[in-house]
Structure formats: structure tokens, C-alpha cells
Amino acid sequence: xxxxxxxPQGPVTCGSWIRRPENVNLAVLGxxxxxxxxxSLLQIFSFDPNTxxxxxxxxxxxxxxxxxxxPIAIAVHPSGDDFLCSLSNGSCKxxxxxxxxxxxxxMAKELAPLQGIGPQKCITFSVDGSKFAAGALDGHLRIMxxxxxxxxxxEPKAHKSVRDMDFSLDSEFLASTxxxxxxxxxxxxxxxxxxxLSRNSDEKIExxxxxxxxxxxxxxxxxxxxxxxxxxxxxxxxxxxxxxxRLLRKSASVMSISHDGKYLSMGSKDGDICVVEIKKMQIHxxxxxxxxxxxxxxxxxxxxxxxxxxxxxxxxAQVTKLNVPKDWKEWQIYVVLxxxxxxxxxxxxxxxxxxxxxxxFPMGKNQPARPRLIRDxxxxxxxxxxxxEL
Numbered sequence: 001x002x003x004x005x006x007x008p009q010g011p012v013t014c015g016s017w018i019r020r021p022e023n024v025n026l027a028v029l030g031x032x033x034x035x036x037x038x039x040s041l042l043q044i045f046s047f048d049p050n051t052x053x054x055x056x057x058x059x060x061x062x063x064x065x066x067x068x069x070x071p072i073a074i075a076v077h078p079s080g081d082d083f084l085c086s087l088s089n090g091s092c093k094x095x096x097x098x099x100x101x102x103x104x105x106x107m108a109k110e111l112a113p114l115q116g117i118g119p120q121k122c123i124t125f126s127v128d129g130s131k132f133a134a135g136a137l138d139g140h141l142r143i144m145x146x147x148x149x150x151x152x153x154x155e156p157k158a159h160k161s162v163r164d165m166d167f168s169l170d171s172e173f174l175a176s177t178x179x180x181x182x183x184x185x186x187x188x189x190x191x192x193x194x195x196x197l198s199r200n201s202d203e204k205i206e207x208x209x210x211x212x213x214x215x216x217x218x219x220x221x222x223x224x225x226x227x228x229x230x231x232x233x234x235x236x237x238x239x240x241x242x243x244x245x246r247l248l249r250k251s252a253s254v255m256s257i258s259h260d261g262k263y264l265s266m267g268s269k270d271g272d273i274c275v276v277e278i279k280k281m282q283i284h285x286x287x288x289x290x291x292x293x294x295x296x297x298x299x300x301x302x303x304x305x306x307x308x309x310x311x312x313x314x315x316x317a318q319v320t321k322l323n324v325p326k327d328w329k330e331w332q333i334y335v336v337l338x339x340x341x342x343x344x345x346x347x348x349x350x351x352x353x354x355x356x357x358x359x360x361f362p363m364g365k366n367q368p369a370r371p372r373l374i375r376d377x378x379x380x381x382x383x384x385x386x387x388x389e390l
Contacts, residue, residue, distance in 0.1 A: 010034035019303040030071025040064040078129040086120035126171040135162025153191040213261025267296030
């Protein structure tokens with residue numbers, strides 16, 4: 001789905017996947033205004049996993065008022081029932097999804113604590129959906145409970161300008177990066193900064209993502225050192241850097257991690273993407289010139305498929321199937337387990353039929369080896385004596 005200079009719609013500025021409660025994947029795209037005749041839009045598209053494509057026409061469209069500005073960023077709640085959109089007029093708006101397929105509608109709601117707070121560069125929900133964070137262009141960082149919107153942290157001078165941020169899997173920490181290259185870790189429960197990640201004076205920590213597989217408590221970061229780029233890893237128990245590796249080998253504009261935590265992906269400022277298997281820190285997929293010569297604004301893994309959604313102002317939204325090893329489906333695992341059970345039963349039966357077991361001796365009345373029992377004539381003796389005559 002590419003932008004066209006002759007299109008009646010404006011360029012795509014942001015996007016995200018939506019996993020609906022009925023396990024259907026949708027995509028929401030934000031479009032900026034183009035002239036006086038093309039207003040800013042939010043559009044919902046269906047996704048076909050068989051063709052790895054979005055629908056040609058939207059299931060639902062919401063037209064933003066001129067005074068609301070353009071969409072900047074989108075954060076979808078893990079429930080899949082609603083999402084937040086930050087707007088260039090300095091407010092965030094909540095959108096609720098109703099209906100299915102062609103009857104789908106978007107209902108907008110204004111949230112008082114998120115009105116007039118300035119343009120928000122980054123907005124995100126925690127994995128369990130109980131927390132929401134917003135990082136502003138002016139460096140103001142807010143963390144609040146959801147949906148009560150009780151403020152947990154309100155730090156006007158968290159950064160010079162917020163560049164990126166991410167919640168840890170257990171919602172205990174928030175990592176945030178700044179345009180000046182610094183990165184901070186926040187203890188959410190206490191609502192205070194915990195530490196600042198160490199770096200050399202010539203290094204800039206630009207992007208950050210926590211591990212999501214539940215076994216490796218790491219923080220990944222995209223680091224720029226002069227004209228060289230590399231991916232660094234920090235241990236969450238000490239917040240010390242434990243290693244780094246050159247992967248994308250060019251400046252990264254966006255970073256994402258798959259929902260199961262197996263893959264890490266980065267998009268470059270000139271349109272490339274690479275996907276890395278975290279276990280071995282090796283590249284499994286690389287797409288060159290996916291958004292030719294353009295900064296990739298959005299990069300997000302599909303919740304259920306090995307597919308990524310990318311957006312750029314120049315080339316719009318694209319869906320890319322990843323060249324990575326296929327995952328085992330749940331039904332395939334059950335088939336293997338049933339097969340192993342049947343094979344085990346057959347092997348046991350064959351062993352039983354061909355074994356010389358005590359339990360396998362004949363039980364006929366005239367069998368020559370049948371034991372004859374002679375009981376003690378004194379039934380009241382202290383010990384019963386049983387003689388077996390063969």
C-alpha cells in the first residue's frame with residue numbers, strides 16, 4: 001500500500017497492528033493532511049495471512065478535524081478493543097473499535113489528562129495493558145495507570161527530547177532514550193528514575209527494547225558511535241552492558257521485538273530492515289531498499305504471523321513476510337504427541353507378546369506346570385506352611 005503523489009489521501013505517518021479478541025489481525029494507519037481537500041485520517045484495514053497483504057480499501061475511516069492536526073504515533077491496547085493516537089495539536093485521543101468486518105466503526109473519546117500536553121513522540125502500553133506511558137518532544141515523560149489514568153510519574157525534565165521508550169515484560173521498568181544520546185531506567189512502582197545507562201562520550205543510545213521471552217532479562221539498545229552503528233545488550237539485574245554486535249551496520253530509525261521474544265528487528269534511515277534471532281544474535285532476514293531512501297517510521301511484528309508492518313512518508317505502508325524458520329503450530333505439536341503415544345503403545349504390545357514373562361504363563365486346568373498347594377493340617381499353627389510341588 002504505497003503513497004502516490006496523485007492520491008486523494010495524505011501520506012502515512014504512523015501505523016500499528018491490532019489483534020482483535022476474535023484472533024483477527026487488523027492494521028491501523030494514520031495519514032496526514034494534504035492540502036485543503038485531503039484531511040487527516042485514521043484507517044482500519046484487514047489482513048490476509050494467505051496473501052500477506054492488507055485489504056485494498058479500509059474497513060473503517062475516521063476523519064480528524066483540522067484543528068486536531070496530524071497523527072504522530074499510535075499505541076494499541078493489548079486487548080485489541082481500542083487505541084490511542086497522539087496528534088500534532090498536542091493532545092492524545094482514544095479510539096474504540098465496534099463491530100466486525102464491513103460494519104466496523106471507530107468512536108473517538110477525549111481524555112482530560114491527555115489534552116493539551118504537547119506533541120507526544122512516543123506513546124505505549126505495557127504488555128499487560130495496566131500502564132500507559134507518553135514521551136513528549138519537549139522531554140516531558142508521563143507514566144499512568146490504565147484505565148484509571150492515575151498518574152504514577154510526571155517528570156517535565158526527563159530528557160532533552162524523548163526519542164524512544166519501552167516497558168519491561170513484567171511492567172516493573174520503563175526504559176527511555178533521548179535525542180542527546182542518554183538513556184534512563186525508571187522504576188514504575190516507585191515513580192522514580194532508577195539509573196542512567198553508562199556510555200562513552202562519543203556514543204549515543206538511540207533506541208531501546210526489553211527482551212520479551214520471559215527467560216532472558218536483557219535490554220537491547222541501538223547505539224551510534226560516529227558513523228558506526230551497533231546493537232548493545234544490558235543485563236537487567238545490574239544494568240551493566242554485557243556486549244554488543246554490529247547487525248544493521250547503518251543508522252537505525254526504529255526498533256521492534258516480536259511478541260514471543262524470539263526476534264529483534266531494526267529499520268534504517270534509508271529504508272532497510274533486518275531481523276535478528278535473539279538466541280544466537282544472528283541475522284535471519286534482511287530487506288534492502290524496502291522503503292527506498294526513506295526513513296522507516298514504523299516497524300512492528302504481527303502478533304500471530306512472522307510478518308512485519310512498516311511505514312514511511314514516502315512509500316506508505318508495506319507488509320513483509322519474513323524469511324525465518326517456520327514455527328510449530330499448536331495442532332502440529334498435538335499430532336506429534338499423539339503419534340509418540342501410539343508408537344509407544346505398539347512397542348509395548350510387541351514386547352509383551354514376545355517376552356518370557358511370569359505373567360505370560362498359561363492358565364489352563366491341565367497345564368503340566370500348574371503348582372499344587374498342600375496346606376498345613378493344623379490351620380491354627382503360628383506359621384502357615386505352603387509347599388509347592390512341581
